[in-house]
Amino acid sequence: MSAIDKLFQRLKSEGKKAFMPFVTAGDPSLDFTAAILKRLDAEGCHLAELGIPYSDPIADGPVIQDSYTRSLQGGTKLSGIFAMASEVTSEITMPVVTMVSYAIIYRMGIDEYLQQAIAAGISGAIVPDMPVDESDELAAKCKALDFSLIQLITPTTPRDRAVQIAEQTTGFIYYVSITGITGERTELPADLADNLKWLKSVTDLPICVGFGISKLEHVEVLKPVADGLIVGSAIVRRIAAATNDPSKNQDVMDDVGGFAQGMLSAIND
Amino acid sequence: MTSHFLPKPSPDASLPDEKGRFGEFGGRFVPETLIAALDQLETEYYQSQKDPAFQAELDVLLRDFVGRPSPLYFAKRLTEHCGGAQIWFKREDLNHTGAHKINSTLGQALLTIRMGKKRVIAETGAGQHGVATATACAHFGIPCVIYMGEEDIRRQQPNVQSMKMLGAEICPVTTGSRTLRDAVNQAMRDWMSSVADTHYILGSVVGPHPFPLIVRDYQAVIGRETIQQSQERFGRLPDAVVACVGGGSNAAGMFYPFVAETDVPLVGVEAGGESDQPGRHASSLTFGKPGVLHGSFSYVLQDEDGQTDDVHSASAGLDYPGVGPEHSHWKSTGRVEYRSCRDDEALAAFDLVARNEGILPALETSHAIAKGMEVAKERGKDEVVVICLSGRGDKDAGEIQRLKNEAAARQT
Numbered sequence: 001m002s003a004i005d006k007l008f009q010r011l012k013s014e015g016k017k018a019f020m021p022f023v024t025a026g027d028p029s030l031d032f033t034a035a036i037l038k039r040l041d042a043e044g045c046h047l048a049e050l051g052i053p054y055s056d057p058i059a060d061g062p063v064i065q066d067s068y069t070r071s072l073q074g075g076t077k078l079s080g081i082f083a084m085a086s087e088v089t090s091e092i093t094m095p096v097v098t099m100v101s102y103a104i105i106y107r108m109g110i111d112e113y114l115q116q117a118i119a120a121g122i123s124g125a126i127v128p129d130m131p132v133d134e135s136d137e138l139a140a141k142c143k144a145l146d147f148s149l150i151q152l153i154t155p156t157t158p159r160d161r162a163v164q165i166a167e168q169t170t171g172f173i174y175y176v177s178i179t180g181i182t183g184e185r186t187e188l189p190a191d192l193a194d195n196l197k198w199l200k201s202v203t204d205l206p207i208c209v210g211f212g213i214s215k216l217e218h219v220e221v222l223k224p225v226a227d228g229l230i231v232g233s234a235i236v237r238r239i240a241a242a243t244n245d246p247s248k249n250q251d252v253m254d255d256v257g258g259f260a261q262g263m264l265s266a267i268n269d
Numbered sequence: 270m271t272s273h274f275l276p277k278p279s280p281d282a283s284l285p286d287e288k289g290r291f292g293e294f295g296g297r298f299v300p301e302t303l304i305a306a307l308d309q310l311e312t313e314y315y316q317s318q319k320d321p322a323f324q325a326e327l328d329v330l331l332r333d334f335v336g337r338p339s340p341l342y343f344a345k346r347l348t349e350h351c352g353g354a355q356i357w358f359k360r361e362d363l364n365h366t367g368a369h370k371i372n373s374t375l376g377q378a379l380l381t382i383r384m385g386k387k388r389v390i391a392e393t394g395a396g397q398h399g400v401a402t403a404t405a406c407a408h409f410g411i412p413c414v415i416y417m418g419e420e421d422i423r424r425q426q427p428n429v430q431s432m433k434m435l436g437a438e439i440c441p442v443t444t445g446s447r448t449l450r451d452a453v454n455q456a457m458r459d460w461m462s463s464v465a466d467t468h469y470i471l472g473s474v475v476g477p478h479p480f481p482l483i484v485r486d487y488q489a490v491i492g493r494e495t496i497q498q499s500q501e502r503f504g505r506l507p508d509a510v511v512a513c514v515g516g517g518s519n520a521a522g523m524f525y526p527f528v529a530e531t532d533v534p535l536v537g538v539e540a541g542g543e544s545d546q547p548g549r550h551a552s553s554l555t556f557g558k559p560g561v562l563h564g565s566f567s568y569v570l571q572d573e574d575g576q577t578d579d580v581h582s583a584s585a586g587l588d589y590p591g592v593g594p595e596h597s598h599w600k601s602t603g604r605v606e607y608r609s610c611r612d613d614e615a616l617a618a619f620d621l622v623a624r625n626e627g628i629l630p631a632l633e634t635s636h637a638i639a640k641g642m643e644v645a646k647e648r649g650k651d652e653v654v655v656i657c658l659s660g661r662g663d664k665d666a667g668e669i670q671r672l673k674n675e676a677a678a679r680q681t
Contacts (some may be wrong), residue, residue: 055576057454058457080573101561102561103298103560104575107558107575130297133288134297151301152301156305176301179461179462180462267317
């Protein structure tokens with residue numbers, strides 16, 4: 001049983017839902033990423049998604065794109081990200097998964113990537129540009145290593161295909177709330193709750209919802225039908241105010257920490 | 270004519286397989302959001318290929334609107350200048366809108382209508398694909414949005430003006446290197462949100478399956494006509510065929526009907542830019558490695574972490590860090606030889622063709638001509654080398670003058 005399976009088993013027994021923040025590795029520095037992960041853990045967040053910056057992210061809106069650009073321009077390398085993760089994961093409770101393009105995994109090699117990620121204490125991967133049809137090799141290797149491969153289901157996914165994706169997924173299902181790219185939205189689609197109810201009826205896996213989520217009102221709608229909420233752009237936008245001077249970043253840490261606290265209380269009150 | 274002109278059976282000619290793979294290359298590495306639209310496109314495309322009414326409509330458009338077949342022209346003075354094999358140009362520059370791109374945009378616009386989609390988006394580098402898309406959309410009355418990098422908007426102004434006059438909306442792309450690769454990213458992001466009612470008319474044989482297949486098939490009219498015209502003119506096939514490769518659509522269209530004709534050497538020409546240093550060229554097949562970019566597995570210029578390298582070419586249409594997966598397959602099987610051509614060699618070829626033939630070739634095409642002359646010099650006077658003259662160079666007049674002024678300033 002992976003760290004993520006254990007997390008959701010515990011949450012289920014406590015009747016709780018997961019709050020899962022996303023941060024971009026190396027924005028504005030890996031030191032800051034380490035500090036913000038520790039802070040989010042201390043606030044009680046349940047799982048962190050660590051975005052591996054990529055030069056050509058087609059599923060991401062401007063906020064996350066810009067954070068990737070800042071990180072890469074700052075010289076972030078995969079080796080540095082794993083070194084940082086290795087230090088942080090030994091000090092925190094929440095599992096960490098990477099959001100990573102298959103371009104990056106392929107270049108390093110699937111075996112090498114998994115070995116290094118596991119050595120760094122990382123529990124799983126979300127590979128947004130690798131649909132289920134291309135995932136056989138990676139899925140088999142992840143399964144053998146008890147490393148979760150979290151696959152995505154979207155509003156455009158036909159239902160028979162959604163069932164097939166659920167069967168290939170480990171850890172939790174990432175349900176994409178909207179047809180579009182990442183970024184904060186005011187409104188969520190009207191049929192979102194119904195789609196989640198249907199998905200819940202065909203799988204035992206936890207279902208976590210991401211893309212567009214940023215407001216307390218979203219939490220109210222999703223709480224009854226989702227096992228967890230993923231928030232990226234609303235956090236990355238706050239982190240964009242951070243600088244390379246650590247003494248000046250306390251305000252940003254408090255802003256992000258306060259936002260996480262608000263979402264956590266809304267989810268589990 | 271004798272029977273050896275008939276295509277021989279070849280495993281290559283049946284590719285891609287059902288997963289969209291050309292050998293190990295191709296596939297679909299895109300977000301799940303787009304998969305349903307790609308499935309729909311694949312289904313409708315295969316059905317349209319078997320629909321005589323669809324094919325008849327496209328054939329009439331290619332004849333009466335585009336002006337096909339395009340001529341096969343003997344470049345007599347260029348041949349004399351080189352002193353080797355006869356050089357012939359397949360004149361895609363004489364197509365309506367001045368390049369091969371219209372062959373694919375008309376077919377894809379018809380597919381858009383067939384799928385019931387109401388809006389078109391496209392990326393463009395040199396602007397030729399943007400103009401051809403805007404033209405097809407104006408012809409059918411479909412609203413269209415073209416993504417174009419700011420750097421390309423600067424260096425390809427005449428095409429930007431044409432697209433606007435044709436009623437297209439131009440979205441300048443200001444991210445990354447502000448060139449073709451960034452325009453593809455931005456078009457894909459638009460499609461992520463608009464996929465229900467929008468078709469993405471991709472301009473090259475790149476991207477996720479079925480785009481490399483569809484664009485190649487629509488462009489294959491170039492190679493089919495070349496084979497027929499060669500039979501009529503020479504009573505045989507050419508002794509070598511040359512085309513430029515950015516994403517690789519004119520080359521794929523020219524080469525594909527020749528793939529089974531294994532006696533005919535095929536030469537693809539990539540942009541060699543200023544030097545072999547990373548960032549100073551766009552030769553993905555020559556210097557790249559297999560990897561993932563823009564939805565397919567193919568040769569790509571990347572660093573050791575899988576981040577896409579910056580690229581450089583004087584020509585906006587070849588300034589791209591990836592290449593179509595079928596080209597990667599042809600490289601790995603050795604069916605096509607790929608050479609790399611520097612900016613200054615292409616500019617010299619442009620001048621030579623302008624003054625000796627009275628033709629202004631596109632800067633992209635000038636790369637093919639430079640290496641085509643090299644191929645001709647390697648061969649005897651009785652041999653025939655066909656170069657795909659993929660586009661006209663009027664769009665490049667301003668940029669060529671600017672590059673010449675820059676070079677002159679460096680000399681002084």
